[in-house]
Amino acid sequence: MAVSLLYNSWNTSSFLLFSFFNLQVVNGIEIYSMKIDSKVTSRFAHNVITSRAVNRGNVHKEVVFDVELPKTAFITNFSMTIDGVTYPGTIKEKEVAKKQYEKAVSKGQTAGLVKASGRKTEKFTVSVNIEAASKVTFELTYEELLKRQFGKYEMFIKVKPKQLVKDFEIEVNIFEPQGITELEAEGTFITNDLQNIIKKTFSEKKGHISFKPTLDQQRTCANCSQSVLDGDFTVKYDVKRTTPDNLQIVNGYFVHFFAPTNLPNLPKNVIFVIDISGSMSGREIEQTREALLKILDDIKEDDFFNFILFGSEVRTWKETLIKATPENLDEARKFVRGINTEGMTNLHGGLMRGIDMLNAAHEGNLVPKRSASIIIMLTDGQPNVGISNTQDIQAHVKKAIEGKYPLYNLGFGYGVDYNFLEKMALENKGLARRIYPDSDASLQLQGFYDEVSNPMLTDVELNYPVNEISDLTKNSFKHFYDGSEIVVAGRFIDNNQNSLTVDVRGEGVSMDFFDLSTVHKQTAKAFQEQQYIFGDYIERLWAYLTIEQLLEERIAATGEEKENLTAEALDLSLKYKFVTPLTSMVVTKPETYDNQDGIADKPIEAPQLSYLYNSHPTWYTSVDGDPHFIISVPQKKDAICFNINENPGAVLNLINDPVTGITVNGELIGDKRVNSDAKIQNTYFGKLGIANKHLDLRLTVTPEKITIQNGNEKTGFTWLDSVTLQQEGLTLIINREKSLVLKMGSGASFVIVLHQVWKKHPLHQDFLGLYALESEKLSEQTHGLLGQFFHPIDFTILEIHPGSDPKKPDATMIVKNNELTVTRGWQKDYRRDPKHGVDVPCWFVHNNGAGLIDGVHTDYIVSSLF
Ligand SMILES: *[C@@H]1O[C@H](CO)[C@@H](O)[C@H](O)[C@H]1NC(C)=O
Numbered sequence: 001m002a003v004s005l006l007y008n009s010w011n012t013s014s015f016l017l018f019s020f021f022n023l024q025v026v027n028g029i030e031i032y033s034m035k036i037d038s039k040v041t042s043r044f045a046h047n048v049i050t051s052r053a054v055n056r057g058n059v060h061k062e063v064v065f066d067v068e069l070p071k072t073a074f075i076t077n078f079s080m081t082i083d084g085v086t087y088p089g090t091i092k093e094k095e096v097a098k099k100q101y102e103k104a105v106s107k108g109q110t111a112g113l114v115k116a117s118g119r120k121t122e123k124f125t126v127s128v129n130i131e132a133a134s135k136v137t138f139e140l141t142y143e144e145l146l147k148r149q150f151g152k153y154e155m156f157i158k159v160k161p162k163q164l165v166k167d168f169e170i171e172v173n174i175f176e177p178q179g180i181t182e183l184e185a186e187g188t189f190i191t192n193d194l195q196n197i198i199k200k201t202f203s204e205k206k207g208h209i210s211f212k213p214t215l216d217q218q219r220t221c222a223n224c225s226q227s228v229l230d231g232d233f234t235v236k237y238d239v240k241r242t243t244p245d246n247l248q249i250v251n252g253y254f255v256h257f258f259a260p261t262n263l264p265n266l267p268k269n270v271i272f273v274i275d276i277s278g279s280m281s282g283r284e285i286e287q288t289r290e291a292l293l294k295i296l297d298d299i300k301e302d303d304f305f306n307f308i309l310f311g312s313e314v315r316t317w318k319e320t321l322i323k324a325t326p327e328n329l330d331e332a333r334k335f336v337r338g339i340n341t342e343g344m345t346n347l348h349g350g351l352m353r354g355i356d357m358l359n360a361a362h363e364g365n366l367v368p369k370r371s372a373s374i375i376i377m378l379t380d381g382q383p384n385v386g387i388s389n390t391q392d393i394q395a396h397v398k399k400a401i402e403g404k405y406p407l408y409n410l411g412f413g414y415g416v417d418y419n420f421l422e423k424m425a426l427e428n429k430g431l432a433r434r435i436y437p438d439s440d441a442s443l444q445l446q447g448f449y450d451e452v453s454n455p456m457l458t459d460v461e462l463n464y465p466v467n468e469i470s471d472l473t474k475n476s477f478k479h480f481y482d483g484s485e486i487v488v489a490g491r492f493i494d495n496n497q498n499s500l501t502v503d504v505r506g507e508g509v510s511m512d513f514f515d516l517s518t519v520h521k522q523t524a525k526a527f528q529e530q531q532y533i534f535g536d537y538i539e540r541l542w543a544y545l546t547i548e549q550l551l552e553e554r555i556a557a558t559g560e561e562k563e564n565l566t567a568e569a570l571d572l573s574l575k576y577k578f579v580t581p582l583t584s585m586v587v588t589k590p591e592t593y594d595n596q597d598g599i600a601d602k603p604i605e606a607p608q609l610s611y612l613y614n615s616h617p618t619w620y621t622s623v624d625g626d627p628h629f630i631i632s633v634p635q636k637k638d639a640i641c642f643n644i645n646e647n648p649g650a651v652l653n654l655i656n657d658p659v660t661g662i663t664v665n666g667e668l669i670g671d672k673r674v675n676s677d678a679k680i681q682n683t684y685f686g687k688l689g690i691a692n693k694h695l696d697l698r699l700t701v702t703p704e705k706i707t708i709q710n711g712n713e714k715t716g717f718t719w720l721d722s723v724t725l726q727q728e729g730l731t732l733i734i735n736r737e738k739s740l741v742l743k744m745g746s747g748a749s750f751v752i753v754l755h756q757v758w759k760k761h762p763l764h765q766d767f768l769g770l771y772a773l774e775s776e777k778l779s780e781q782t783h784g785l786l787g788q789f790f791h792p793i794d795f796t797i798l799e800i801h802p803g804s805d806p807k808k809p810d811a812t813m814i815v816k817n818n819e820l821t822v823t824r825g826w827q828k829d830y831r832r833d834p835k836h837g838v839d840v841p842c843w844f845v846h847n848n849g850a851g852l853i854d855g856v857h858t859d860y861i862v863s864s865l866f
């Protein structure tokens with residue numbers, strides 16, 4: 001029996017609770033029960049997903065259990081029960097767990113350990129073989145603290161059982177001691193008929209939601225066997241802002257929720273520091289302009305603002321911060337519409353200019369004394385002009401800001417050094433966010449602005465008597481934004497203490513100090529009614545928050561401090577059984593089948609693949625279009641190109657490295673019908689096969705789907721997925737409907753670009769382009785149509801003279817001791833803009849690259865993709 005746990009994902013911005021629920025059906029496997037049981041007590045959610053299946057066939061079959069969880073959730077338990085015997089998961093330190101797992105793998109069983117991270121969720125997958133007539137139950141538990149945003153706690157459950165399930169149920173029980181003020185439940189797949197099936201009730205402290213469609217109600221039509229259950233199920237609620245119930249004490253732990261309402265907003269001073277380097281060109285800069293225009297509509301008249309743009313140079317809109325009068329906003333709109341890209345990335349220059357300007361505004365009393373200042377930086381690249389050493393930048397920025405205001409760093413796309421942006425933001429009381437390159441990028445930008453657009457208090461401190469409390473979580477906050485909530489938890493030194501004095505201070509619009517000092521007397525008895533939900537929730541909430549904050553502090557820490565933080569977080573993760581980035585859950589599967597273990601890991605955030613897009617955008621080798629090959633020759637700052645004309649169906653060997661075991665082959669497709677007028681029929685790559693013999697890995701990419709075969713394990717994605725997948729030796733990022741970035745072992749990286757044509761195009765069909773990066777990581781023995789050019793190549797151009805096309809001169813090229821007639825032309829690099837591409841000037845070698853490539857082009861035709 002093969003047990004394998006996979007783990008996948010999406011964005012960090014979640015205050016949401018997700019649980020994407022998805023059990024695939026293998027022939028003969030009936031899932032007869034699926035339940036999500038969610039218990040939320042004081043924002044702390046404890047979710048149990050239970051799925052039961054039976055093998056109705058007469059041979060053993062594989063059942064796959066796969067769930068998507070919020071990135072901010074920690075798995076706390078997983079177990080499988082096969083024919084009445086339970087196989088529990090145990091939490092181990094990551095290294096220990098990994099060794100145990102590797103031991104199993106080295107015994108020859110293939111187990112898929114896929115760690116992947118996407119936008120908002122992480123995927124957890126287990127597959128298990130069960131005997132005929134056998135039953136299996138999967139039970140997964142995870143916990144998460146729901147964060148308040150825009151005035152609501154939101155919990156969204158993505159549902160996709162893929163088959164009709166006899167006993168399907170989502171049940172949510174909420175207990176909020178402060179009292180529930182509103183409760184909503186909706187689903188993207190909910191039709192009018194299904195709306196009545198959602199049962200929702202709430203009164204005072206308790207809320208209940210259940211969704212339990214019958215088999216018939218799950219059908220897409222009366223006789224259909226397809227399920228309508230496919231989409232997001234969302235629960236939203238908010239609570240009353242009552243004291244003293246915002247302070248809760250149970251069994252020696254306390255939690256304090258702070259979210260004042262009815263305070264006027266503070267005016268704010270916002271500096272937008274925007275990257276306009278060349279890599280932002282095309283859609284990114286358009287989306288940025290679009291977002292900034294929307295943001296300008298939301299800026300309030302009391303606010304001050306300015307724009308700093310950085311490419312190679314730094315430009316500012318105004319010399320100082322400007323008040324958001326209607327006239328100034330109009331002028332700003334004109335400015336924003338005119339923003340265009342240029343040059344490289346002088347991030348240091350741009351950011352420092354912004355900080356200096358804000359400092360000067362405060363020193364010169366240009367901005368109101370009672371106001372909240374923030375810096376929002378957006379970048380899609382890495383600093384490469386001016387001061388480009390990231391440690392130096394961090395040091396300068398920290399020194400200049402001196403903790404006076406938060407720095408928010410938005411990293412656009414995968415070309416950024418996100419670690420650096422995150423460290424720098426955390427060091428300066430802000431945070432970093434990824435902006436995913438997708439059609440909603442401008443909404444993501446606006447969404448972030450909305451979160452920080454209504455500051456109510458600055459320098460908020462929540463103080464508790466030091467001699468009564470230990471292990472306090474973070475208790476000072478630079479800003480408090482309307483619609484959010486501050487949560488502080490801690491432990492009483494005296495386990496029996498049940499009252500607490502709280503002192504909250506912050507600076508608001510009208511008060512010197514917003515001062516709130518209350519004495520709370522609570523008895524454990526007062527909270528006994530919630531014990532029916534789960535008893536030690538405050539202790540677990542405290543542990544969750546502490547671990548989350550330790551992991552965050554760890555990001556910017558170094559040396560012994562980092563070691564200490566790691567040790568502390570690990571200790572708590574093990575003690576409270578949380579699967580965090582430091583721990584794994586190991587499931588030992590039944591000995592009777594074979595000796596394989598599965599492992600559940602917290603996936604790592606999207607890896608640093610910045611070099612893929614950043615340095616020297618045109619220096620690489622690629623094949624795209626008809627198919628045209630571009631060979632960049634860095635020492636000449638020039639490129640050579642050639643086309644290969646072969647028949648549709650031919651498979652060409654592009655790269656072959658006997659040392660790293662990497663091969664890349666491409667299969668040609670033609671147009672939809674033969675163009676009888678043309679001498680040469682256009683062909684394109686319709687299928688690429690990338691194999692790594694040493695890793696037993698095969699990747700097949702077509703314009704429809706991406707299939708990864710690792711030994712006997714197969715995983716599939718479509719171009720509609722946004723995926724970041726990290727697995728031993730393989731990193732794969734799918735940029736929805738755009739491109740795919742692939743890195744194998746320590747070998748080269750590839751970008752595959754998807755070209756989509758209009759579906760009803762009479763002639764053309766969708767095709768692929770391949771771009772090889774870091775090709776120097778392949779061995780000297782690498783060959784193939786593209787691979788042979790990974791070694792340095794030199795050429796000499798002589799006798800440039802007019803050719804048959806007046807715009808394209810001919811010349812004589814000396815290359816590999818051959819004398820060739822070449823033509824100056826352009827080819828397209830489609831990595832950034834798959835529709836229009838960017839022109840790359842090159843010397844074109846005629847006749848299928850004759851004289852440039854080793855041998856003749858037909859030598860490279862192979863019999864199959866692998
Ligand atoms: C994990 O789940 C299994 C199955 O429900 C249960 O028997 C076990 O006690 C749970 N472990 C913990 C630590 O809660």
Ligand SMILES: *[C@@H]1O[C@H](CO)[C@@H](O)[C@H](O)[C@H]1NC(C)=O
Nearest residue numbers: 216219220221222223224225
């Ligand atoms: C649904 O099934 C019934 C019974 O098998 C059959 O009589 C009827 O024609 C079916 N309706 C449709 C729309 O297929």
Ligand SMILES: *[C@@H]1O[C@H](CO)[C@@H](O)[C@H](O)[C@H]1NC(C)=O
Nearest residue numbers: 558559560561562563564565
């Ligand atoms: C790390 O922990 C050790 C042992 O508790 C302590 O002595 C040391 O001061 C800590 N170092 C830092 C940098 O916090």
